[in-house]
Amino acid sequence: MDQFLHQKLLDLGFNGVALVVVKGMTILEAGYGYANYEHEVKNTRDTVFRVASISKEFMAAAILKLIESGKLELNQSVEEFFPEFKYAKDIKIHHLLSNSSGVPDFTLQMDFYDILHSDDILQGLIDLAKDKDLLFEPGSEFYYSIPGYLMLHKILEIVSGMDLESYLKQTIFNEVGMLHTGLDLPNRLVKNKAGAYALANDGSIQLSKFIDMRIAGGAGGFYSTLGDLHKWNLYLREQTGLLKEMFGRHIKADDHNFYGYGIITGIDDEHGENRIYHYHTGGGPGVRSINLHYPKEDIEVVLISNLEDRVTFQKAQNTILEHLLNL
Numbered sequence: 165m166d167q168f169l170h171q172k173l174l175d176l177g178f179n180g181v182a183l184v185v186v187k188g189m190t191i192l193e194a195g196y197g198y199a200n201y202e203h204e205v206k207n208t209r210d211t212v213f214r215v216a217s218i219s220k221e222f223m224a225a226a227i228l229k230l231i232e233s234g235k236l237e238l239n240q241s242v243e244e245f246f247p248e249f250k251y252a253k254d255i256k257i258h259h260l261l262s263n264s265s266g267v268p269d270f271t272l273q274m275d276f277y278d279i280l281h282s283d284d285i286l287q288g289l290i291d292l293a294k295d296k297d298l299l300f301e302p303g304s305e306f307y308y309s310i311p312g313y314l315m316l317h318k319i320l321e322i323v324s325g326m327d328l329e330s331y332l333k334q335t336i337f338n339e340v341g342m343l344h345t346g347l348d349l350p351n352r353l354v355k356n357k358a359g360a361y362a363l364a365n366d367g368s369i370q371l372s373k374f375i376d377m378r379i380a381g382g383a384g385g386f387y388s389t390l391g392d393l394h395k396w397n398l399y400l401r402e403q404t405g406l407l408k409e410m411f412g413r414h415i416k417a418d419d420h421n422f423y424g425y426g427i428i429t430g431i432d433d434e435h436g437e438n439r440i441y442h443y444h445t446g447g448g449p450g451v452r453s454i455n456l457h458y459p460k461e462d463i464e465v466v467l468i469s470n471l472e473d474r475v476t477f478q479k480a481q482n483t484i485l486e487h488l489l490n491l
């Protein structure tokens with residue numbers, strides 16, 4: 165099976181890394197293409213990648229850890245943290261975690277120059293939404309909100325007195341052995357870190373547009389490796405306390421997906437009636453990613469690419485799942 169899947173990804177021209185674990189057995193763990201095209205440095209199982217919105221899993225877990233310690237409550241209003249936010253009294257921690265707050269989003273393509281040169285970048289980003297009307301009554305609908313998760317980031321730093329990365333290292337990462345996971349800061353040197361690339365209109369490879377990932381923060385600003393994400397997945401599956409609520413169906417996203425706390429529960433009708441899987445995807449300039457697990461079949465798939473190529477990435481994902489789920 166490993167040779168079959170490996171060859172399939174090679175044939176597709178997939179650029180990135182892939183991990184497939186079935187019932188605790190590693191079927192595939194390999195790199196494809198280049199981490200650095202300019203110097204022809206190849207991707208390996210140890211290459212460090214931006215993981216984009218998979219970061220929300222880390223952010224949600226950090227908040228739930230804070231709640232477990234008694235310093236926050238799920239049904240607590242965020243008004244005390246953002247008194248100038250127009251509808252803060254109506255928004256609870258639960259709403260932010262489940263992307264059901266109704267806080268309007270912003271795009272990473274906006275001009276953030278003034279905010280990035282301010283004294284409080286997180287607050288500046290949150291303030292972009294503070295005077296706007298909510299899209300709906302909190303808790304009534306699903307809406308994917310970057311500012312909502314940045315509010316969680318800010319709340320954690322206020323309550324814990326620590327920055328998000330340090331808090332996660334102290335409470336989870338160091339214990340689990342996730343030594344290659346952290347926030348992608350603009351001046352930070354990270355060994356073995358992949359570059360970010362995109363496809364030009366003619367199909368050639370070019371550098372991706374630079375994004376200062378402080379804009380994404382706890383909503384999408386982390387980097388990690390295959391090995392660290394596998395350790396993370398094992399850690400989450402072992403939880404019996406509040407972190408187990410990450411896998412809950414807290415709000416219906418669409419006919420086939422429910423959002424939990426930083427994790428989506430999908431209903432897979434294509435490969436059998438009501439097959440359940442848990443996942444989160446990530447995307448943006450120079451990155452595509454997915455962290456996925458079918459609990460009943462105990463199939464884990466992690467794919468990360470440093471090439472913004474949706475078509476090939478989706479083909480790689482579909483190829484792996486079609487083979488595994490139809491065995």
